[in-house]
Amino acid sequence: MPIENIFAAVSAGSRELRITHRMQPLADARVLRPTQVALALKLVTEMDLLRLKTIARLHARGLPPDMGWEDLLQEALTRVLTGARRIPEQIAPVAFIAGVMRSLRSEHWRRAGKASKRYAASDYRARGTRELALKDTAPDPERSLIAIEELKAIERLFADDPIVLGIIDALGEGLSAGQIRAAQGLSQTDYDSARKRMRRCLLREGLTCRPK
Amino acid sequence: MQTKVTQLFPETALERVLEALERELLEATDAEILEAARDLGMKPEMKGSAAFLGLRYPSGPRREEFFDPQWMLRVLNDPRRISLAGRSLPPGAEGPRAPSARRARTRPAGRRPRPPKEPTES
Numbered sequence: 001m002p003i004e005n006i007f008a009a010v011s012a013g014s015r016e017l018r019i020t021h022r023m024q025p026l027a028d029a030r031v032l033r034p035t036q037v038a039l040a041l042k043l044v045t046e047m048d049l050l051r052l053k054t055i056a057r058l059h060a061r062g063l064p065p066d067m068g069w070e071d072l073l074q075e076a077l078t079r080v081l082t083g084a085r086r087i088p089e090q091i092a093p094v095a096f097i098a099g100v101m102r103s104l105r106s107e108h109w110r111r112a113g114k115a116s117k118r119y120a121a122s123d124y125r126a127r128g129t130r131e132l133a134l135k136d137t138a139p140d141p142e143r144s145l146i147a148i149e150e151l152k153a154i155e156r157l158f159a160d161d162p163i164v165l166g167i168i169d170a171l172g173e174g175l176s177a178g179q180i181r182a183a184q185g186l187s188q189t190d191y192d193s194a195r196k197r198m199r200r201c202l203l204r205e206g207l208t209c210r211p212k
Numbered sequence: 213m214q215t216k217v218t219q220l221f222p223e224t225a226l227e228r229v230l231e232a233l234e235r236e237l238l239e240a241t242d243a244e245i246l247e248a249a250r251d252l253g254m255k256p257e258m259k260g261s262a263a264f265l266g267l268r269y270p271s272g273p274r275r276e277e278f279f280d281p282q283w284m285l286r287v288l289n290d291p292r293r294i295s296l297a298g299r300s301l302p303p304g305a306e307g308p309r310a311p312s313a314r315r316a317r318t319r320p321a322g323r324r325p326r327p328p329k330e331p332t333e334s
Binding site: 051058059064070073094098147148151168206 | 221222223229233236239242245249252254256263264266268270281
């Protein structure tokens with residue numbers, strides 16, 4: 001209906017005003033997700049995406065519920081695709097994207113820590129006293145509690161495998177592979193087969209559709 | 213000789229464990245990934261496989277997308293809700309009666325019982 005006719009119909013109080021022509025949605029104007037763009041640009045393969053999903057689910061552990069593994073992965077890919085983070089030539093894209101996710105996680109905790117300190121400082125100013133509080137180097141108790149719970153959740157994944165549990169404890173203490181083998185009394189074969197079991201369990205946990 | 217005491221914060225331990233597990237996952241081969249997916253009943257080679265949920269197509273909506281997490285925490289930790297849920301029934305009050313397990317079957321209306329068959333002489 002031409003626009004003049006619409007005005008005429010409205011001013012005449014016509015009740016038979018009907019929309020006779022609808023605009024068809026543009027089929028090509030699809031918004032792609034960063035993962036789809038990365039696939040289309042051949043930055044990663046489908047298997048790489050699955051690998052990144054398992055890593056994203058791992059790094060999303062302990063983060064608040066409004067920051068899921070999908071957000072972490074899509075944000076990391078967006079930063080790479082927009083050029084905010086450039087992949088060095090000698091590093092594989094998957095390893096680099098995993099590193100970006102790790103730094104996003106650290107960034108989140110840094111921001112959360114700064115916010116709590118800002119609130120504490122504003123309290124002092126409100127009371128009109130001098131800021132004499134010593135800088136506390138110990139981590140936030142809430143974050144400590146979350147970390148303990150997440151460590152327990154990881155240990156529960158390997159509850160029926162004491163060798164893997166021992167390896168995870170040692171990894172938490174920062175021991176190297178050689179030190180772990182020596183401390184646990186494991187041969188190279190035992191150590192490698194335990195790592196394989198650990199990888200398989202982690203992959204199963206990472207590929208599941210359950211929420212984190 | 214003094215023993216060196218080092219305090220290990222759980223955050224540090226978690227970061228180290230996550231970093232080590234990330235390395236393990238980066239080293240996982242394609243065959244291992246496919247094997248793990250098949251263990252879960254997924255077929256990543258098929259179009260629309262559940263393995264790509266959240267990657268190629270969005271997973272279902274999360275409640276955090278609709279509700280503020282802090283608001284949800286306040287609602288869930290509301291002492292009134294907790295006291296209501298934990299309140300026991302007063303003595304003498306009975307809960308809703310459960311339906312009896314065996315009830316007499318009512319015959320549908322309009323259907324009469326058939327007369328017993330008479331023995332035929334053969």
